[in-house]
Amino acid sequence: MSNTPITLKLLAEKLKMSVSTVSKALNNYPTINEHTKKHVQDMARELHYMPNKSAINLKEKKSRVIGVILPNLLDHFFTRSIYGIEQFATQNGYHIIIRQTNDELEEEIQSADMLLKSRVDGLIVAISKNTQDFSHFNQFESLGIPIVYYTRNPSFNLNCHKVLGNTFKGCYEATDLLIKRGHRKIAYLGGPKMISFTHDRFNGYINALKDNNIPFDANLVAYTDFDKENTIAAIQKLFADGNQAPTALVAFKELILFDAIKYLRSIDHPQVKQIECIGFGNNSFISYLDLPPIASLEENPESVGENAISLLLKLIDKEISIKNYQKVMVDCKLVVH
Amino acid sequence: MSNTPITLKLLAEKLKMSVSTVSKALNNYPTINEHTKKHVQDMARELHYMPNKSAINLKEKKSRVIGVILPNLLDHFFTRSIYGIEQFATQNGYHIIIRQTNDELEEEIQSADMLLKSRVDGLIVAISKNTQDFSHFNQFESLGIPIVYYTRNPSFNLNCHKVLGNTFKGCYEATDLLIKRGHRKIAYLGGPKMISFTHDRFNGYINALKDNNIPFDANLVAYTDFDKENTIAAIQKLFADGNQAPTALVAFKELILFDAIKYLRSIDHPQVKQIECIGFGNNSFISYLDLPPIASLEENPESVGENAISLLLKLIDKEISIKNYQKVMVDCKLVVH
DNA sequence: TTGTATGCGTTATCAC
C-alpha cells in the first residue's frame, strides 16, 4: 500500500536536511561529516531507499543498456554465454537487449540499427557466418560507443576488441589425444571460412600432426557450416575413398559430429562404430547417444561472455581507451567421456 | 563525431517552435494542426530523433523493466519462452531482467527481492518445483506490481494471473495415439506434484484411457522430477513386474524419456526396442537418438511467453484490472516423428 | 492552435 517509492526528497524531509546533503552523504562525499553520513545511511537502509535509475541515467546521459547481437539462442554455446553476460551486467547495473540474427547478415544489419536507436552504451557481437563487411558497425565507433566482438572473429585481422576461445590449444589437444589413441588418419571438419572457426582450430590440428610426425593429407580436410546438407557433402568428400577413409574426426562444432555419425549410419558405413570423434561443445545430450564422441572440448561460454562484458564495461568507463584494442583468450578444456 | 544525441529542444530550435508543440506533434496530440504535425514529424525523421527513454521513464514514473523468474535457461522450453517474451517486450519499449532459480525456493526468494529493489514494473514467474508458499511475492501485489505466473501453476487454485499450456489436451492426444497404435499397458510418468505438471496432464491420460475403455492401473503411474535418480527409481517401479511391464510411456517431459530409455538399455531390458514413448518437448536432438520417441508434444514456448508478457503489459497499463484474475491457455501440438 | 512553466529524482556547482 505504501506505493510511493522513497526518494531523496522524502529522506531529506525525515532527516530535516537538504536533498543535496543527503545525496552527498549516500555517495560518500569527503566533505560530509562522518557522523551525518552514518545517520543518513542508516535512515536510508531503514526506509529501503533505492535510487531511481531513470533519474541517474538521465543525469549521466547513459542508457545503462548493452546490446548483444548473436546468431541464435538455440545453440547452447550462446545461451550459456548469455548467462555469463547477464549476470555480470546485472551486477553492474546494466541491462541487456538480445538480438538474434539467425546467422544472416541482413538481420545483423537491422539489429545494429535497432540497437543504435535504442541508445545502447555498448555492443557485444558474435558476427554472422557471412559477415565480411563491417560498415553497419561504423556508426557506433563514430559515436564513441564501444564494441566487443566475441567468439567469432573476423579472419582478416580487423582492428577491434575481441574475446575468443583458445581454440588453437583445444584443437591441438583433441588431435593429440586421437593420435595417442593410435589414429593416423584423422580428418578435420572445419567451419565457415570467413570467421575464426577456421584458422586457429585448423592450426591446432596441423601442429598436433606435425609434432607427432604425421604427414598432413589435404584429403582429410573438409569444410561445412550449420546446414546439414553441407555437412553431409563434407562427410561424403572425406569418406569418398574407402581405403583412405579417416578413422577419427575433429570438428569445429560437436553438433556437426552428430550429423556426421547419423549420416554414416544411414549409409551403413562399415567402420562407423570404430570412428572416434571430438568436437567443440560438450553438449549434455551426448550421454544419450548411441555412438557418442569420445571427448568434448568444453569452451566455457559463460566465461567467454563474462570476459566480453567485463571488457566492454571497462571501455564504457574509459578505463581502457577505445583505440587500445584488446584481445582476450579464454581457455578450452578437453573433457574425456 | 556528431555525438550529441538530438533532443526535443534541438528539434524545436531547428523548427523555430516551442518544445511543447514539438512534443505534442510527435505524440499526435489532437490539438495540434495537421500541417505542423507533419512538418515536425518529417524533421524528426530526417534528424533521426529518438526520444530519451530515461527521461520518459522518469517522467512517467516507470522503469520499463520486467522481471522474469524461471528455474533454468538450459531447458529449451525456457530459452524458447524467453525468446517470445524478449521480442514482445522490446517491441513495447520494455527490457527484461532474467533470474534463474535452479528450481530452488531459496533462490526464488532472493530473485524476488532483487527484482523488487530494481523497481520492475511487472513480474513473470515460473515457480520452482518446491514453491508452495508465495509470501515472497506478496510485496509486489501490495505495491500494485502485477505478476503473471506461467507454465508452472500452483496445484491449489491460487488467485492469480496465469498462462499455461493446455497439457490436458496434449496428454490426451498422446495417450490416444498410443492406444490407436495398439498399446494397452501405457505408463504415465508424472512430474513434481506441487505444480501443474501433475493434474492436467494426468487427467488427459486418464480421460484418454476411459474414452477408449481401457481400465486404469495404478501400477502404471509413477512420479519423478528433474533428478535422474528419481527418474530411474520411477522407471524401476514401473518395470518391476516383468509380466505387467508397460509397452508405452507418456512423460511430463521428453528429457525424462531419454533417461528412461537409457536406463532400460543399461539393464538390457528385453522389450526396450518395442517401447513407444511420447513426452512434452519436441527437442531437436531427437533426430540423433537411436530409439527416439515416436512423437512429441510441442508446447509452443514462444507463444506461452508472448501470452504471458502480453497479459502482463495489459495489467501494467490497467487495461485489465489487477484483481480480475486471468487464465490463458496455449495449445500443444502432437508432432509425429 | 501554440507557447510558458513546472516537475519527475538525481547530481553538481556554487554560495554560505
Add this chain to the structure above:
DNA sequence: GTGATAACGCATACAA
C-alpha cells in the same frame, strides 16, 4: 560542512 539552485530530456496543466 551544509544548503540552495540549475540541469539532464520530456510531458502536461494552464495560459494566451
